[in-house]
Amino acid sequence: MSLTQTHHVFAGVAQSGINTFLKALFTTRPHYLNYGSPSFVPANTVDATTMPAIPFPGVPGGIQYAVSFSIPVVDLFPPDAGTLSPIPPGNNQFGLHTTVTLVLGCMTWTGQPGNEKGGRMQPIICRLDVWALGEVVPHYFGPGTGFITLQVDDVRIPAIQPECLQNIVDCLIRMMLNGALANVQLPFHALSAGAFQLILEQGPQIDNDMVEVWGSI
Amino acid sequence: MPDIIAAADTTATTDLLHDAESTLGTLSKSGGGSLGPFVANYSASVSFSGGTVNLLPPNVIQIADININYSLGLSFGIDLNDFLPSFCLPQICFFGWCTPKICITWPTVTIPISFSDTATITGDFTVTALLSGADWLVDVTIDSVPLIQFGAGTAALLVAIGAAITAAVGWVPFIGPFLALLADAVLAVIGIAGVTGLLGDILTPFVSGLTFTVYNQPQLFPVLPNSGPNDPEVDVTITALGAVVQASDKNELVISASIAA
Numbered sequence: 091m092s093l094t095q096t097h098h099v100f101a102g103v104a105q106s107g108i109n110t111f112l113k114a115l116f117t118t119r120p121h122y123l124n125y126g127s128p129s130f131v132p133a134n135t136v137d138a139t140t141m142p143a144i145p146f147p148g149v150p151g152g153i154q155y156a157v158s159f160s161i162p163v164v165d166l167f168p169p170d171a172g173t174l175s176p177i178p179p180g181n182n183q184f185g186l187h188t189t190v191t192l193v194l195g196c197m198t199w200t201g202q203p204g205n206e207k208g209g210r211m212q213p214i215i216c217r218l219d220v221w222a223l224g225e226v227v228p229h230y231f232g233p234g235t236g237f238i239t240l241q242v243d244d245v246r247i248p249a250i251q252p253e254c255l256q257n258i259v260d261c262l263i264r265m266m267l268n269g270a271l272a273n274v275q276l277p278f279h280a281l282s283a284g285a286f287q288l289i290l291e292q293g294p295q296i297d298n299d300m301v302e303v304w305g306s307i
Numbered sequence: 308m309p310d311i312i313a314a315a316d317t318t319a320t321t322d323l324l325h326d327a328e329s330t331l332g333t334l335s336k337s338g339g340g341s342l343g344p345f346v347a348n349y350s351a352s353v354s355f356s357g358g359t360v361n362l363l364p365p366n367v368i369q370i371a372d373i374n375i376n377y378s379l380g381l382s383f384g385i386d387l388n389d390f391l392p393s394f395c396l397p398q399i400c401f402f403g404w405c406t407p408k409i410c411i412t413w414p415t416v417t418i419p420i421s422f423s424d425t426a427t428i429t430g431d432f433t434v435t436a437l438l439s440g441a442d443w444l445v446d447v448t449i450d451s452v453p454l455i456q457f458g459a460g461t462a463a464l465l466v467a468i469g470a471a472i473t474a475a476v477g478w479v480p481f482i483g484p485f486l487a488l489l490a491d492a493v494l495a496v497i498g499i500a501g502v503t504g505l506l507g508d509i510l511t512p513f514v515s516g517l518t519f520t521v522y523n524q525p526q527l528f529p530v531l532p533n534s535g536p537n538d539p540e541v542d543v544t545i546t547a548l549g550a551v552v553q554a555s556d557k558n559e560l561v562i563s564a565s566i567a568a
Contacts, residue, residue: 092555093314100314100559107310110543111530113568118541136537277530282313283545283564284524286323299308307319 097304101282105166126156154195162188186222234287237275309563327519340508343501347383362558381420387413424460428453436550445522
């Protein structure tokens, strides 16, 4: 069977290529993976994105925190042999593995009038293995113009108990991870290493450990 | 498995070829060559267009009927004495006063010609991926010097030469009665063979080693452009590139790349 099938051009990026793109993107722009409130990230830089503290009545300055992900590693369908993922990718899906580091600025203060109210902040750090499942979403703006993104549909963080806490953390990390991955916009021209300007007709499809698209030029 | 695979069928490869022809642009050359018994100086500009692709595994693109669009500026000198009869006006005397004897010596005249036409070639081109400086290329290079098909162009060039001779010698005194004779005589010694020979000499260097570049990307390949102080350009390095013609239910030009962050 030809690669182009019933179309005129085909472009496919292997799992290794997708992971190389992710490594290049997040190494060059690490602020897509690192977030923190002003106590941890005072200003936006190429390395990290500053976020407002979480306001809470009576907590001076709000709740300080930081969240960072390691560079995600993608596993395109079919799943890698020996994968440890509790949610391996199915047809037309990708699996994703990353580590999230959660940091809470744990504040202690007296709250008594006349006393020093600034208090002390002790960072509490927790690293969690994150397994995710998702799909590739095309954004097509016309002939030769567009990109694909990675959308996370499900997240599993093993070994969190009880189940209600696991659901909360899973959902929280899924939202954060989707936010971070929204910045992964892999343009069409990169899918063919610049060989041609793709007019998308079919795909993207995940199969044979590749993200595949078809079209004409 | 390579990191990236791009495949184009015959239709898409034809489009890539036509883009490559446009990118190659207009080529120029000047020199001298034989136009029958004359030595002609020329300046030539050539561009390529069209052609029908046939993909032949493992690494040949056969291209039929590529147009060679050429424009020539030619000039050559003619010693009119070689073609026209010499004669003298006899001395005539009237009542002791005589006119001088006048003998006509024909000049050497430069004939300028501008001519444009299209020829065609058909040939096999070999596909090669190579790193040239800081760029990865996929070149398709003609295997041998093909037969250049001139069509009606040669006859048209002969007509143009005849017209150019007529225009160039109009100033020569006493040439009126000999004009048609001169043009016919010069065209006879040049002939179709002379025109074809000169066109062949001029165009062959353009098609010898003819190379179209159907892929040209920097080794440091830009994935995302710079979009702000915290969002610098994102690049990957193309560490290896391959190009083959792959056979299946329809033949395809397949370009494969390995990349590194």
